[in-house]
Amino acid sequence: MTKDTNNSVHKKLSEMTLQELWALFPIFLVEHRERWKQDYAEMEARLASLLDGLPIERISHIGSTSINNIWAKNIVDILVEMPSFDIVKEASSILQKNGFSHMSSEGERISLNFGYTEEGFAEQVYHIHLRCSGDNDELYFRDYLREHPELAKEYEELKLSLWKKYEHDRNAYTDAKTDFIRKCTTAAKRQYGARY
Numbered sequence: 361m362t363k364d365t366n367n368s369v370h371k372k373l374s375e376m377t378l379q380e381l382w383a384l385f386p387i388f389l390v391e392h393r394e395r396w397k398q399d400y401a402e403m404e405a406r407l408a409s410l411l412d413g414l415p416i417e418r419i420s421h422i423g424s425t426s427i428n429n430i431w432a433k434n435i436v437d438i439l440v441e442m443p444s445f446d447i448v449k450e451a452s453s454i455l456q457k458n459g460f461s462h463m464s465s466e467g468e469r470i471s472l473n474f475g476y477t478e479e480g481f482a483e484q485v486y487h488i489h490l491r492c493s494g495d496n497d498e499l500y501f502r503d504y505l506r507e508h509p510e511l512a513k514e515y516e517e518l519k520l521s522l523w524k525k526y527e528h529d530r531n532a533y534t535d536a537k538t539d540f541i542r543k544c545t546t547a548a549k550r551q552y553g554a555r556y
Contacts (some may be wrong), residue, residue, distance in 0.1 A: 369483070370478045371478070373461065373476060373477075373478060375540045377400050378420065378518050379528075382528045382529060382530055382538055383390065384480055384526055385476060385480065385481060385530075386527045386528055387433065387522075387526060387527045387528075387533050388433060388523075389411055389431045389433060389520065389523050390431060390433075391486075392425075392428060392429050393425075396425040396436055397421075398423075399436045400421040400425070400436050400438065401486055401488075402478075403436065403488075404421075404438065407419055407438065408460055410454055410455060411440070411451050411454060413434060413452075414442065414450060414451055415442065415443055415453075416440060416494075417441040417442060417443060417493045418439075418441045418556075419439075419440050419441075419554060420438070420441075420496070420498075420499055420502075421436070421438060421502075422437045422438065422439045422489070422499065422501075422502050423437030423473055423502075424433070424437075424497070424516075424519070425437065425513075426502050426506075427502060427505045427512050428506070428509075428512075429512070429513075430513065430515065430519075431516050431519065431520060432519075434485060435475075435485045435486065435487055435514040435518060436484075436485070436486050436487075437486075437487045437489065437490045437498075438488050438489065438498070439485060439489070439496060439498055440488060440489065441493045441494070441496060442488050442491070442492060442493065443492070445468040445494050448468065448470055448492060449470070449471075452470045452490055455472055455488065456472065456511055459474065460472040460473065460474050460488060461473050461474070461528075466476070468492050468495070469489065469490070469491055470490040471487060471488065472487065473485070473487050474486040476490065485516070494556070496556050499556045500548035500549055500552060500555070500556070501541055501544055501545045501548060503548060503555070504544050504545070504548035504551070505544065505551065511544060514534065514540075515537075515544075516538075517539055518537060519537065522536050
């Protein structure tokens with residue numbers, strides 16, 4: 361725990377409950393921002409530099425900030441694909457030593473974040489998804505919505521309808537989008553084949 365100048369006590373993020381974290385970091389959607397492309401480019405360069413020497417297959421901008429003209433959380437999602445889970449774990453260790461925070465682990469997936477503070481979101485916030493090569497459904501979903509703007513708008517409407525309902529429950533917000541995402545990803549894989 362740390363004390364600020366007013367002598368009030370702040371918990372470290374690692375000490376907070378899930379409910380406290382969701383209260384501090386609510387779902388918050390904003391209109392599309394052109395600067396997200398630049399934010400992605402800056403972080404892509406930083407990741408490439410920090411992970412230099414590891415066999416990185418691909419770094420990609422994913423998530424709603426990678427789709428033009430739709431509302432999104434002001435968080436840039438980045439997918440980093442590597443040939444094996446041992447390398448994923450090594451990359452995670454390197455990034456955590458350089459200011460990234462562990463967010464979650466599931467199977468052979470590790471997610472980190474950057475820009476979460478004890479006071480809330482920083483100006484630039486990122487989710488870094490470390491995966492084994494080929495675990496990249498998000499690329500198909502992204503491309504499909506980019507090429508089908510009417511579906512992108514439908515996705516935007518879905519997210520806007522869920523925003524206030526699940527403002528402080530990120531898991532429920534994510535779960536409520538799953539059917540739409542799965543449907544589009546399946547259609548994308550049929551259309552694109554082995555694009556990735």
